[in-house]
Amino acid sequence: MPYRRLPNTDQSRLRALKIALEKLEDQDFTHQIVNFKTIHEAESILGVFENQMQQYRQSLKNQFEANKRYQKLVGNVRMYISHFIQVLNLSVIRGDIKKEHKKLYQLDPEVNNIPDLTSDAALLHWGKCIIDGENERLRLGGFPIYNPTIAKVKVHYEIFKENKLNQKLYQSNTARTLEELGNLRTKVDEIILDIWNQVEANFKNENPYSKLQKCKEFGLVYYYRKGEKKVVPEQAEKQNK
Numbered sequence: 001m002p003y004r005r006l007p008n009t010d011q012s013r014l015r016a017l018k019i020a021l022e023k024l025e026d027q028d029f030t031h032q033i034v035n036f037k038t039i040h041e042a043e044s045i046l047g048v049f050e051n052q053m054q055q056y057r058q059s060l061k062n063q064f065e066a067n068k069r070y071q072k073l074v075g076n077v078r079m080y081i082s083h084f085i086q087v088l089n090l091s092v093i094r095g096d097i098k099k100e101h102k103k104l105y106q107l108d109p110e111v112n113n114i115p116d117l118t119s120d121a122a123l124l125h126w127g128k129c130i131i132d133g134e135n136e137r138l139r140l141g142g143f144p145i146y147n148p149t150i151a152k153v154k155v156h157y158e159i160f161k162e163n164k165l166n167q168k169l170y171q172s173n174t175a176r177t178l179e180e181l182g183n184l185r186t187k188v189d190e191i192i193l194d195i196w197n198q199v200e201a202n203f204k205n206e207n208p209y210s211k212l213q214k215c216k217e218f219g220l221v222y223y224y225r226k227g228e229k230k231v232v233p234e235q236a237e238k239q240n241k
Contacts, residue, residue, distance in 0.1 A: 001208060001231065002222040004196065006189055010053050010181070013188050017046050019219030020195050033218075034198045042191050049184050056177040063170040070163050077160040078117050080153045081127055084134075085114050087145055097142065105133030120164060127157040196220050209233045 007013040021042055024034055088105065089112040091097040099109045106129040107115075115126055134150040144150065199218045203211045208231045212222060224230060 002212070002224045002228065004200075004220060004222055006192060006196075007221070010049075010185070013185065013192065014046075014050060014053070016192050016219045016221075017042055017049075017188065020192075020199075021046065023218045033202045034195050038191065038194050038198065042195065045184070045188055045191060049188050052177070052181045052184055056174070056181045059170075059174040059177045063167075063174045066163075066167060066170050070167050073156070073160050073163050074120065074123065077123055077127060077156045080148050080156045081123065081130055082114050082117060084130055084145065084148055084150070084153050085126075087147065091145065097137075101137055101142065104136045105129050107133075123157075123160065124164075127153070127160070131157065 007016050020034070021039070024039055027033060027039075085105075085107070088097065088102070088107075092099050092102060092109075093112070102109045106126075116122055117126060131150060131154050134145065138144055138150075195218070196215075199215055199220060200211075203214045206214060212231055216222070
């Protein structure tokens with residue numbers, strides 16, 4: 001006999017519930033294939049589960065779209081921080097700014113390389129260092145750096161910071177809806193299993209082929225093991241003999 005396997009995707013879980021409930025619509029009290037308590041539980045969770053699936057898909061879509069916008073902002077702030085440091089280094093090389101003033105930006109006076117800006121953490125760190133350092137140098141009487149100005153750098157830095165926080169909120173919301181969906185899956189699987197057990201029990205006295213066909217009408221899914229002989233109608237089985 002082939003073996004039965006519960007759905008393993010959300011869509012197949014939804015389909016299993018809908019097929020079973022549709023088949024059980026005309027069931028009456030005189031012959032209950034599945035008891036009404038289980039049917040009521042299935043009807044109750046169906047809408048909740050479908051709604052939660054939609055919420056998760058929407059959360060995932062929102063996060064994906066927000067991430068595309070966020071990556072563009074990351075590129076912008078990285079470019080502005082990098083360009084500002086390059087201009088600062090050139091100003092030091094020309095002698096327009098004292099070399100020791102680079103310490104105000106947490107930069108090594110003897111190194112003219114751009115710090116590693118590949119991570120968000122690095123952008124947060126160096127953005128703050130550059131803004132604080134330029135403000136402190138100006139307070140000490142220095143001339144401002146132009147192209148880009150520190151005001152321009154700060155605008156992009158603040159937009160980046162704000163959207164980084166928003167990204168965390170999107171990620172948190174997606175994780176929450178996924179967790180809620182996962183909790184529902186457990187309950188849905190229990191109800192589907194209950195329905196399938198009752199359906200199989202109802203047709204237990206049927207011959208194997210008839211039992212399989214009738215159970216499949218209620219959404220039960222069967223799989224044959226490798227090399228396993230398929231169940232055929234009794235008439236065909238007798239002919240083969």
